[in-house]
Amino acid sequence: MSDDLAHPRCWTGTEYVHTCHQPSGRTCVERNCNEKAGTPWGPYWCPHHDANRLNRITDSLDDLKRSNELG
Ligand SMILES: [Zn+2]
Numbered sequence: 001m002s003d004d005l006a007h008p009r010c011w012t013g014t015e016y017v018h019t020c021h022q023p024s025g026r027t028c029v030e031r032n033c034n035e036k037a038g039t040p041w042g043p044y045w046c047p048h049h050d051a052n053r054l055n056r057i058t059d060s061l062d063d064l065k066r067s068n069e070l071g
């Protein structure tokens with residue numbers, strides 16, 4: 001597991017325990033998710049999907065970096 005996963009303070013090493021939840025009064029924008037949204041990273045996603053979203057972004061940045069290194 002990488003050290004730069006999303007929500008480092010919520011990541012226990014085996015699972016996320018989202019102590020970050022800051023309900024914004026919105027509902028998660030992810031399809032089929034009715035969780036209350038709101039984290040320090042934004043008001044639109046629930047903590048679970050926010051972490052997924054940030055991890056996806058990190059992954060695609062890594063991919064980009066890797067393809068640049070391969071030249
Ligand atoms: Zn969290």
Ligand SMILES: [Zn+2]
Binds near residue numbers: 050
């Ligand atoms: Zn959600």
